[in-house]
Amino acid sequence: MSEPVLRVEELRTHFFTKAGVVKAVDDVSFIVNRGEVMGLVGESGSGKSMTGYSLMGLIDPPGRIVGGRILLDGIDVIKLSGEEMRQMRGNRVAMIFQDPMMTLNPVLRIDTQMIEAIVAHRKVSAGDAHAMAAAALSKVGIPSPEERLSAYPHQFSGGMRQRVAIAIALLNKPDLIIADEPTTALDVTIQGQILYEMQKLTRETGAAVIWITHDLSVVAGLADQVSVMYAGRIVEQGTAEQVLGRPRHPYTRGLLDSVPANNARGARLKQIPGMTPSLLDLPPGCPFRERCSYAQSDCARTPLMRPLTAGQSVRCHHPLA
Amino acid sequence: MLVYIIRRGLQSVVVLFLMSVLVFVGVYAIGNPIDILINPQADQQDRERAIAALGLDKPLPEQYWTFFTGALHGDFGKSFVHATPAISLILERMPATLELAFAAMLIAVVFGIPLGLWAGLRPNGIAGRTIMAGSILGFSLPTFWVGLMLIMVFSVVLGWLPSNGRGPTVDLFGLIPVSFFSVDGWRHLMLPATNLALFNVALLIRLTRAGAHEALLQDYVKFARAKGLTNRRIIGVHVLRNILIPIVTVVGLQFGALIAFAIVTESVFAWPGMGKLLIDSINVLDRPVIVAYLLIIVTMFIVINLVVDVLYSALDPRVRLTESKG
Ligand SMILES: Nc1ncnc2c1ncn2[C@@H]1O[C@H](COP(=O)(O)OP(=O)(O)O)[C@@H](O)[C@H]1O
Ligand SMILES: [Mg+2]
Numbered sequence: 173m174s175e176p177v178l179r180v181e182e183l184r185t186h187f188f189t190k191a192g193v194v195k196a197v198d199d200v201s202f203i204v205n206r207g208e209v210m211g212l213v214g215e216s217g218s219g220k221s222m223t224g225y226s227l228m229g230l231i232d233p234p235g236r237i238v239g240g241r242i243l244l245d246g247i248d249v250i251k252l253s254g255e256e257m258r259q260m261r262g263n264r265v266a267m268i269f270q271d272p273m274m275t276l277n278p279v280l281r282i283d284t285q286m287i288e289a290i291v292a293h294r295k296v297s298a299g300d301a302h303a304m305a306a307a308a309l310s311k312v313g314i315p316s317p318e319e320r321l322s323a324y325p326h327q328f329s330g331g332m333r334q335r336v337a338i339a340i341a342l343l344n345k346p347d348l349i350i351a352d353e354p355t356t357a358l359d360v361t362i363q364g365q366i367l368y369e370m371q372k373l374t375r376e377t378g379a380a381v382i383w384i385t386h387d388l389s390v391v392a393g394l395a396d397q398v399s400v401m402y403a404g405r406i407v408e409q410g411t412a413e414q415v416l417g418r419p420r421h422p423y424t425r426g427l428l429d430s431v432p433a434n435n436a437r438g439a440r441l442k443q444i445p446g447m448t449p450s451l452l453d454l455p456p457g458c459p460f461r462e463r464c465s466y467a468q469s470d471c472a473r474t475p476l477m478r479p480l481t482a483g484q485s486v487r488c489h490h491p492l493a
Numbered sequence: 494m495l496v497y498i499i500r501r502g503l504q505s506v507v508v509l510f511l512m513s514v515l516v517f518v519g520v521y522a523i524g525n526p527i528d529i530l531i532n533p534q535a536d537q538q539d540r541e542r543a544i545a546a547l548g549l550d551k552p553l554p555e556q557y558w559t560f561f562t563g564a565l566h567g568d569f570g571k572s573f574v575h576a577t578p579a580i581s582l583i584l585e586r587m588p589a590t591l592e593l594a595f596a597a598m599l600i601a602v603v604f605g606i607p608l609g610l611w612a613g614l615r616p617n618g619i620a621g622r623t624i625m626a627g628s629i630l631g632f633s634l635p636t637f638w639v640g641l642m643l644i645m646v647f648s649v650v651l652g653w654l655p656s657n658g659r660g661p662t663v664d665l666f667g668l669i670p671v672s673f674f675s676v677d678g679w680r681h682l683m684l685p686a687t688n689l690a691l692f693n694v695a696l697l698i699r700l701t702r703a704g705a706h707e708a709l710l711q712d713y714v715k716f717a718r719a720k721g722l723t724n725r726r727i728i729g730v731h732v733l734r735n736i737l738i739p740i741v742t743v744v745g746l747q748f749g750a751l752i753a754f755a756i757v758t759e760s761v762f763a764w765p766g767m768g769k770l771l772i773d774s775i776n777v778l779d780r781p782v783i784v785a786y787l788l789i790i791v792t793m794f795i796v797i798n799l800v801v802d803v804l805y806s807a808l809d810p811r812v813r814l815t816e817s818k819g
Contacts, residue, residue, distance in 0.1 A: 228719055262721030269719075274712035279734045279809060288730075289720040324810040340720065 175246060177347050177380045178204040178227070183240035185219075185226045192453045196222040196235070198404040201477070204348065204397075209374070209381045211395030211412065213388055213427065217448045219404040220384045224350045227382075228267050229257040245347065263293040266341035270353040272333035276325035282309075282336060283321040289340050308339040312369060331362035338370060345377055352384045367394065389431050392416055400424045403459035404451050406477065410484030420480055420491040422464045458489070466490050498799065505795040512791050513564070516784050517557050525549075526573055526778035547573055560784070569788070570781035574774075579781035583767055583789060588669045589659055590759070590766030594751040596673070596686035598693065598744065605697025606740065612698065613705025614728065624698060631695025636754070640688040640761035647684060655681050657763035685762040689755060693747050700743055704736030711735075738809050745801035749794040 185197035196219045204210045212220050225231050227242055229249065242249045249260060261267075269275045277285060286305035290296060296304070302321070309317035312335040325333055334354055341349055351370065355363040371394060374381050383394060391398055391412065398415040400408040400423065408421040419425045426444035446463040458464070461471040470489050479485040531543055544550050548559060560570055569580045612621040648656035660678030662670035672678030708714060709732065717731045756768030763769070767786060774782040806812045 230715060230718055258721050258723065260721070261719055267716075267719040269712055269716060271712060275716040277713040277717065277731050277735070278811060279738070280731070281810075288722060288726065292721045292723065292726070326811045337716070 176203045176205045179243040181241040184238045185222050186238050187235040194451045195404050200406050202399050204380045207378045208396040211391035211398040212384045214401035215448050218401045221352055224352050263344045264346055265348045266346040267350040268337050268341050268354045271357045272330050275337055289343050293344050308343050312339040348380045350382045388427050407487045414484040420486045421488050422466050423460050516787050520780045529777050569785040572782050573779045579785040586767045586770050590755050596682050597689035600690035601693035601697050605694045606701050609698040609701025610705050613702040628695040628698040631691050636757045637761055643684045654684050685758050685764050689758045708732045708735050741804050742801055745797050749797045
């Protein structure tokens with residue numbers, strides 16, 4: 173396989189708050205292959221969004237990337253200047269956010285918001301940019317795009333707004349799209365449509381995707397690779413079949429057991445007991461041990477990521493069979 | 494839209510009517526203008542003749558009725574003191590006040606919005622903190638005191654600017670006397686306009702800063718950054734377009750307030766505007782002028798409100814003017 177689009181190595185993003193250091197992303201490494209979908213899964217607060225923002229250079233104070241490398245096509249984007257970073261954003265890497273009701277500017281027309289995304293990265297005439305915007309809208313399945321271009325966001329439904337956001341993300345044919353829970357805020361029926369649309373479009377354009385979600389069932393049909401995140405760290409990694417078919421980390425197991433579709437009818441849904449720990453001044457050791465039924469005394473030592481079988485690795489002293 | 498404007502118009506008429514009744518009764522209750530207007534040595538006959546001439550011999554409801562029917566024809570009565578129509582007395586002074594208010598609002602906008610934006614973008618910087626601290630002064634220092642200080646510093650000590658009056662005027666469109674075409678006019682305008690602007694500079698700083706601060710936290714700003722837009726475009730278009738909505742509202746409403754509160758500044762700087770006329774008229778209980786002045790001010794407020802609403806709906810695509818909105 174050719175060189176991956178993205179190689180993240182030991183990324184650390186910490187927030188230096190008055191109360192202490194929040195290690196939102198702590199030693200995260202993964203690879204995204206060209207044209208593949210990498211599912212980044214975990215409960216809310218586990219650091220998925222901050223991982224995405226780190227890749228985009230969108231971490232705001234008091235947060236800061238304190239270590240690691242983000243190699244996009246072999247070049248470390250952490251070392252880029254502000255202007256180089258801007259040129260990368262929305263051009264080579266695009267991002268879609270969770271709540272489509274909030275991501276479009278309410279007082280600007282759709283055409284304004286699409287055309288500015290094009291001209292931020294290349295010199296095109298106003299007419300060409302307009303035509304590109306219309307083409308992008310029709311590609312994501314928005315009917316009569318010419319008319320819709322002059323509409324305002326509030327004239328679109330949530331699902332349609334997310335389609336607009338996807339169209340904007342695809343405008344400059346990025347190599348990588350970071351989709352941060354793009355279907356979480358939508359109705360179930362719409363979720364399916366958006367999922368299908370994203371899958372189709374990224375396959376057509378060959379863009380790789382980091383699909384962030386807390387919902388394992390979404391990842392099942394979509395992802396090639398899966399990384400499971402917990403308390404700012406990746407705890408399990410592998411192909412979708414490996415991780416979903418034979419999870420080795422108790423946390424992944426717990427997540428899978430709490431997905432309704434995976435349970436026999438009538439059987440009670442299992443919940444992982446307890447809550448995600450606060451990332452503020454997290455004590456050493458496995459952060460999951462408080463909630464883990466397999467925990468033993470040696471879990472007070474911080475586990476390292478270790479490979480188990482080809483392609484699957486886990487951060488656990490006592491991986492499941 | 495049309496229904497909306499008609500509805501607002503009808504509401505305004507009711508407001509104006511109630512206003513006029515209140516002022517009428519109010520001035521009547523304060524005292525008798527005759528005691529002030531007539532030479533104390535005048536004999537009883539002179540007195541009664543004067544009272545009859547001003548229509549003050551009639552019972553109050555009848556006086557009001559006379560005023561009311563006149564007002565319907567655009568006649569607001571004659572000034573007790575100057576014996577000229579109250580309305581023309583006021584209109585004569587209006588350009589001076591409007592000029593002062595416009596200049597003050599211009600200063601407020603030109604300084605308030607950029608400073609507020611700066612403070613909003615760098616809330617923890619030294620400049621940002623200084624701006625915010627300064628804006629507290631702008632709020633809390635009384636206008637007349639600041640006016641006196643401005644005169645002290647710039648007129649008395651430094652001698653740079655004149656302390657009172659208005660510069661030479663020319664007639665704009667052959668109709669409206671304005672003073673901002675000459676250097677001397679500007680020199681006269683500078684201090685009173687600054688004085689009047691101060692509160693609004695502070696207000697706009699606070700408003701812009703709060704708006705910018707809030708807008709920057711919104712997802713649409715994050716998305717705009719994710720698109721790779723320049724900071725210039727994000728601040729200048731995405732943020733500014735959103736915070737312009739409350740700013741336009743406040744600028745509009747404050748413009749009415751500026752005209753009304755020009756009274757203090759006009760008194761301090763002897764600026765020959767409507768406010769000074771009002772003070773003089775209250776001193777001598779010149780009821781027709783007081784009533785006409787207040788009616789004009791209220792009318793202005795109403796018109797400004799309407800303009801603000803229309804602008805608001807133009808700026809915010811989510812707002813549509815409907816009848817149900819009061
Ligand atoms: N500005 C901030 N200051 C302090 N902590 C923050 C800040 N932003 C995010 N965090 C912390 O980062 C952690 C990860 O957040 P996030 O990446 O949004 O989680 P997820 O997307 O997985 O739900 C959270 O625990 C949160 O407390
Ligand atoms: Mg998130």
